Amino acid sequence: MRAWQVGTPGPLESGPLEFIEKPMPVPGPGEVLVRVLTCGVCRTDLHVAEGDLPVHRQHVTPGHEIVGQVVGAGPGAERFVLGERVGIPWLRRTCGVCRHCRSGRENLCRRSQYTGWDADGGYAEYTTAPEGFAYRLPEGFDDATAAPLLCAGIIGYRALRRANVPPGGVLGLYGFGGSAHLTAQVALAQGIEVHVLTRGEQARGFALQLGCASAGDAREMPPVALDSAIIFAPAGDIVPYALAALAYGGTLACAGIHMSDIPVLDYQQHVFHEKTLTSVESNTRRDGEEFLTLAARLGLHPTTHEYPLEQADRALGYLARGDIEGAGVLRVADPA
Incomplete structure (x- = not known):
């Protein structure tokens, strides 16, 4: 064969x-x-x-x-x-x-x-x-x-569950490839407001076509505070940006099996206010x-x-x- x-x-x-x-x-x-x-x-x-x-x-x-x-x-x-x-x-x-x-x-x-x-x-x-x-x-x-x-x-579905999005909450998706575009559809169907943050201009346009509320660069702050976020991109340097974008009590789930190193985090800016950082295996x-x-x-x-x-x-x-x-x-x- x-x-x-x-x-x-x-x-x-x-x-x-x-x-x-x-x-x-x-x-x-x-x-x-x-x-x-x-x-x-x-x-x-x-x-x-x-x-x-x-x-x-x-x-x-x-x-x-x-x-x-x-x-x-x-x-x-x-x-x-x-x-x-x-x-x-x-x-x-x-x-x-x-x-x-x-x-x-x-x-x-x-x-x-x-x-x-x-x-x-x-x-x-x-x-x-x-x-x-x-x-x-x-x-x-x-x-x-x-x-x-x-x-x-399937991985996007588990990541969505791990992200603990509250009913009617606000979700940020970092990276917008195969998994994220399916996760976005599930979240939108559940009444969740979805904001996409990714490097590709074509991917941003695609996200807006699917009904996401906004689409911007992964290293910029979203227009609103996020209740939850999922990182699909294998880039550890995005983690501080995503944590800083979370509302108090928010959860960030890292969905990849591999990710580059995460930079040093600032406790007050990135972790305090009962924010949660978790992974998906x-x-x-x-x-x-x-x-x-x-x-x-x-x-x-x-x-x-x-x-x-x-x-x-x-x-x-x-x-x-x-x-x-x-x-x-x-x-x-x-x-x-």
């Missing part, structure tokens, strides 16, 4: 991604073999390719927003029937027995594994996944629009099920831009430069 792999992690300009031919994977016990139809292009894939995240699997195939058809099953896998459409997300496996798993916080499991980092992902024609961590997808979303729901959407399967149900009920409209599988490196380059409005998606195959 055709697939991408990370050779030597490094800047995209150095060519860390390699387009190769490799054997089809074989599903293990409890796993399904999936023919990939589409795969979203996520910033975490960029972190894996460029080495921002440590190598967990040599020559890994990235991609963890996978929509595909079940074409095979390993021993004991009975949840899906052949031909059924499934979604494969970032969270691939947890231990199921640690204190975090047993308390409903499986996203904090120290033995968790991740698609496209610990195991080969969806920048390929076929992949495998444990059937207990795959999702049935709402019928209202086609293969391209369903893909970004599986990470950008992956998600639970319950988060995913809740979000997919909500996405179908709200009729979310992910904005996507398709690229053929062989242009995955180019799509990641657009993402790195902030040139993608919405979410990039690789078109790998059409339904059989």
Whole structure:
């Protein structure tokens, strides 16, 4: 099969991604073999390719927003029937027995594994996944629009919950890519006033089209004090700006798996008045099920831009430069 792999992690300009031919994977016990139809292009894939995240699997195939058809099953896998459409997300496996798993916080499991980092992902024609961590997808979303729901959407949903926005409150979104544009739609549907702060002029215009109240630069103060804020951009130097923009008692959630260093904070300006700074680590399967149900009920409209599988490196380059409005998606195959 055709697939991408990370050779030597490094800047995209150095060519860390390699387009190769490799054997089809074989599903293990409890796993399904999936023919990939589409795969979203996520910033975490960029972190894996460029080495921002440590190598967990040599020559890994990235991609963890996978929509595909079940074409095979390993021993004991009975949840899906052949031909059924499934979604494969970032969270691939947890231990199921640690204190975090047993308390409903499986996203904090120290033995968790991740698609496209610990195991080969969806920048390929076929992949495998444990059937207990795959999702049935709402019928209202086609293969391209369903893909970004599986990470950008789910992580944005968890970040929104972690941000503790009060009913009818004011939310700031720092960065406006695949995850933020879905989070904004959920927040707007809930009656929340949304202000976007991002570097890209095109992204600001896109935010205003979606109904956000304002769109400005990430290093400027928003027009009103924020009850809550979420940082999607992997830039730690934004944290002081976002904290300074919070109203008393506000919450800032950092949604990325990787972020550059946060500068020294001034206690009075950034932290005092009972402000909260929190992070978001992956998600639970319950988060995913809740979000997919909500996405179908709200009729979310992910904005996507398709690229053929062989242009995955180019799509990641657009993402790195902030040139993608919405979410990039690789078109790998059409339904059989």
